[in-house]
Amino acid sequence: MKHHDRTKLGIALLAVLALLAAACGSDAATPVESESGSETTEPAETETDGSADPEENGLTGEITITVYPDWEFIELAATDFMEANPGATVNLEAIAGASSDYFASLPRIIGTDEAPDITVVSAGRDGWQELIGTGNLADVSEVWSDLGLENLLLDPVIESYTQPDGSHYAVNVGLNWIPVIYYNKTMFEELGIEAPDGGRIASDEDWLNITSKLADNDKIPFALNTVFGGRYLWMQHATSNCGTEWMQDLMRANEETTAKYVDPCSMEAIEKLAGWQDLGIYGNSPATVDRDIAEALMFSEQAGMYLSGSWETGPITSAELEFDVSWFLLPSMAAEPTIFGLETYDALAIAENSENKELAKAFLTYVADSPFQEAMVEYARFSSRTDISYDPATIPELALTQYEQLAELSGPAAPNVKISARIKSRLNEGWVEILAGTISPADLMQEIQDIYDEELAG
């Protein structure tokens, strides 16, 4: 072999070895995207083995739980559970990729060997009944009856989680509310912008003053994520302009429903939000701002405000930002004040083919029981149980200020929004199309109304 041939071969082999070394490389955390949290690293797998005789120290076995990557409170649950049951091992796995993809594939994988023992689910939302219909979720009514949850949970949770035959297939793990506008309080102070430290902006004029001052200082006034931001803003404003009863009527989506997406009050809401685009409130390229980008713009102080939910207080606190963050609600429209929408769909469910169903049920019982439901507030995670009280000192301040005003700023908790997958998807897509200028708000609402009518008829 000639010298230069050997050289080439050597270089090629080195390249292959380098690639192999990289492929077999470290467990570097992988940023993932989730529906109820920001982009964070995967939690480390948590497992211990019991050192004492497992038979003497409670439950035994091993279970795997798949949850959102920013559900740090579940790590606390796993650690505490394993301490109480040294023979038990609880492995945590994070959803890889977009949670929408995970939930879309869940009906297919939940019955396979690849399914975790326990999985996060969106109980009561689109796809929930289909998931139950696969027969691959375990009945957890026993957990409900052991804890007496039917007498302890918020009524909408009971309604959303209870099947017509009285059975239950999931356990709620927290109460969320959305939309919350988080803002850079330090930036606002430096720029001389007045804004409520919690609470509601008084008027549209105040809102426009805030956004114009930010824009004048080359900041993106409002980083609105295109994943769900537009949809939740419309729901909040339509509720404010049309009334809570109107929205509840619309979401009921049955033959008695009289509310329509194309009602003038609904159209006014979407037109108002779309009009902010022309004022530059969403920045220069709003159609590409997904959740991660919105958060990145906020955390890097390129944006003054961004929209998320109550769960965001955890990532904000963990990020240890160099500036202070506060929050407010947007100004109201005609009919009622703008409010938080309460959501109770974060839940855990057990796979029917789990090899350690009893251990899984015991874990769910532990998570749903009052001691843990109180403890998880340390992670800004609030319970949907009505018998839980909190020590304010244990709640992160950003979450505490919201919680203290929750009763005043939220509407009646409604059953988990039964908006169909098609309408939800079209609303999300359509909002981006409005930002991109390829559809008018009126045309979008008409399309959605057509989908709504089609689904109602068929």
Place this chain on the structure above:
Amino acid sequence: MLQSEQQVSGHAKSGPAPRRVTNENRRRLMWFTFVLPGILLSGALLLYPFLDSIRLSFFEWGGVGDKTYVGTDNYNELVRDKNAWMAIRNTTLFAIANAVFTVGIGGGFALAINRKVHGARLLKYLIFLPVLLPAVFISLVWMVALDGNFGWFNDILGWIHPSLPRGWLGEPSWVLPSVMLVSTLQWVGFPMVILLAALDDVLPDIHEAATLDGVNGLQRAWHISIPSIREVISTIFLVQLMFGFRVFDQVFVMTGGGPGRVSEVATTFVYREGFLNRRFGYATSQAVVTAVLIAVVSMVYVSVVRPRSIEKA
């Protein structure tokens, strides 16, 4: 005497005629034996899934449970679905652009590098390097670079002139060209190396003779090099066209088919309808239509252009 000689001479011995195993039959049998595993593999991995997809396109299925026969409903809906038409249009545009630009620019690079100037070899490696990298990786890098809010591409354009920055991936009129640009930058090296190899086969005597006749470099390229490798150009153009029809990674990573569904292509449409909306029957109907489109385009291309290398094959 050999058996065959006996038959010819007509002096065969008595008894039944012996079976004739010719060399030809033996060769056919051997050929079939070697080809059979490939046929079985292709059948199992290509033909069967394709035929099953066609069958599935006549059903409604959510990915689990029973399938419901719906006849041609999926195709009827496809005809009325403007997003499906948008996806096919975008796919066709992308495929043509991919072929034209990668072959055109790659060919230009090949002609330049073929002149054996100083640094040509390094240039060849650098242009080919992106071909080796995963499409997802390249797409992610450019997605960040082209971001309208913080991408460095806009920063550079802003220094040149304030009116130049755009929402490259957020504006409907720019999103598809932006994705095409990224695809071209990644894949231009592939036609380049193919055409470079073809140019190496062109006899240098022809170029010398032309040079002596006073023909300059550009004229030699246009009148000698390109006609000499016409067949290779035709073939690689068809290959790049087919690659373009199959685009998925760049669109999925960079835009997800957005904003809205402006940059949707056939593959992302199939993915969305199948895996996100859980309508596998409808998704496969689009896949079948796209496959038919690709087949028709290929046949038309082969008929019109008739690359001899394909004909020989």
